[in-house]
Amino acid sequence: MATSTYTNRRILLASRPDGTPTTHNFRLEDGPAPEPSEGEVLLKILYLSLDPYMRWRMNAAKSYAKPVEVGDTMEGGTVAEVVRSRHPDFSEGDIVLSHSGWQKYAVSGGNGLRKLDPSQAPITTALGVLGMPGFTAYSGLLTIGQPKPGETVVVAAASGAVGSAVGQIARIKGARAVGIAGGADKCAFVRNELGFDAVIDHRTPDFAAQLASACPEGIDVYFENVGGRVWDAVFPLFNEFARIPVCGLIAQYNHGADGFPGPDRLPLVMRDILSKSLLVRGFIQREFVDQRPAFYREGSEWIASGSLRYREDVVDGIDNAPEAFIGLLDGRNFGKLIVRVATE
Structure with a gap:
């Protein structure tokens, strides 16, 4: 394959983390x-x-x-511009949603690309509220939850890309939304x-007591994004027939194959799943791909009407992606985290 006049910059997985990732787990490569x-x-x-x-x-x-292999480009969703085309369905200047990973340039055969209309919504929304995070909230909450x-819906990481949409969609459907977030600024935003x-x-010493006070009639739906001590506070409050879509377990991701430290809670969880007839269902948003047209239509309408709002946390430069990602795992982002790789 011929080389290009464009210079690519990629962020590769240099080594697998042992616990919390560091910048040493990533490597920058130009070519x-x-x-x-x-x-x-x-x-x-x-x-x-x-x-x-x-x-x-x-x-x-x-x-x-499949995991990212050591030495491969870190994967991730992207919004991109077609700068050269030898494909009949795409022209130079087209803006597309792709899955090109942590790099400045990528080649695609067209499979999985979705054209975006910048006149309809800011193109960054295709990575957030009108993209995978928004669809995760929509499909998981409405299909499983x-x-x-009148029901009470609780969502962890409520200021994030998924959690913020979950609570707002719950309210659109007439439910009561209770969010869990970290810090005064995020709580005020939610x-x-x-x-x-x-x-x-969740950082307050009496977090569990405050949550119980905010849910006097118990919890009917809990959208799980975190796990850990947040789950511990939520668990006693489940009503009969509560539904728990399990989307993420960010509190546990850095603990490797041994899982989250602490006592074995499985017997208590299984007891309440049985005695309260709980529905606990893990999911990946791609399971509900047939719902995407409805999501794009309804989500766009909700944004236009002001009933679905969003916030983006934009970091400049591909070089800053590793530090930004490490901060995401520690809750330092505020809203949907996006790296601006190049100007439009």
């Missing part, structure tokens, strides 16, 4: 961008999405998707900007 062959396009990456699931892909453990008017009915700071 020429490839030229597209017949039926391919060359993409210039404009924005890169950083998401918690990427931490699990850094491990070698068996999961729902099935909130009903309450005042997103319109949750209540929000609890």
